[in-house]
Amino acid sequence: MIERITILGGQGRDGRADAVARLDLAMGDVVSIVGPTGSGKTTLINDIELFANADTPTGRRVLINGERAPTAYRDDPARNPIALITQHTTFLSDLPVDVFLQTHARIRKAGGGRVDDLVAATLDFANQLTGEPVAPGLRMTELSGGQTRALLIADATLICDTPIVLLDEVENAGIHRSRALELLRQHRKIFLFVTHDPRIALLSDYRIVMRGGRIESVLVTDDHEKALAPQVARLDDMLSRLRDSIRGGERVSVTDLGDAA
Structure with missing residues (x-):
């Protein structure tokens, strides 16, 4: 049974070492991976999906319960403990x-x-x-x-x-993000979101900050940020309603901005 995965630091594109040498993710953790476009977010989840063992360009290692992942995790899809949901969802x-x-x-x-x-x-x-x-x-x-x-x-x-679920920029798909995290937290798994979305980031337990292909820092969501989350959610809901109105061919006015006006 998987209880934790461990990421042992590697290096960024310029050869500089990850600022975080070891990162342990426990079952039940909801984690965001954030950073500018091209900062290495997708590369990090690819390292996790591949159970990297210093055999990817980053040199990172991924351990399962403190040990190297069994070969069967890679070779047998039915035993792979990781589900990766990407932005590319074409079905054959x-x-x-x-x-x-x-x-x-x-x-x-x-x-x-x-x-x-x-x-x-x-x-x-x-x-x-x-x-x-x-x-x-x-x-x-x-x-x-x-x-x-x-x-x-x-x-x-x-x-x-699967005990580990990797989600790549789900905010671009138009799903209900707060409801998604609420439902996912009912299941004891490790969820990692690659995201640019403040709503997802502030509802996560902590976020891994990427820059230049390296892990720059890890920020735990503190009480101040948790207090901001409902306000961010209200602003996001307002923008979602505006998008729906415009998509539906409706006119919008300043009253649609509510308190934000």
Whole structure:
């Protein structure tokens, strides 16, 4: 059973060592990876997904429970404890959503024989994350970006049931971020978000700051930042309503800004 993963520092693009030599992530942690575009955020989650052992350009090492990851984690997809949800969600399969989920559940031998119940729970989870309901009869290739990302998050959490979930810029998919973190915290896993989004960052336990391909610092979300989170959420909700109005062809006015005006 996985209890923690450890990242042993490597180096950035200029050869300078990571400022954090060792970082332990425990089950139940929600972590954001932040930094400017090109700072090395995606490279870090790639190191984690590959169980790097000083064999990637960064030279980092990733340990599972203090030891090198078993070879089977890399070689056997059914035993891989990591789910990576990227910005690229093109499906080769054109199956209906419920058939896709049923097939995946049977391959994973998930649900303890109650595959239909597990599929229903996965769809319910997904539909709490997206404003566009995912119907079981929709085909996978018909889903929007937001529907797809919501479905994959639900699938990784319930059907894959992997202890480590890596999410690359989910804010760009139009999912309900606060609800996503609320639901994810109900499951004892390690969640790492690559994000530019202040709402996700302030709802995380801490954030890994990247710059120039190296880990520059680790910032624990303190009480002051936690107190800011509701205000950030209100501003974000206001902007979301404005986006929805504009997408819907409606006019907007200063009253739509609420208290921000």
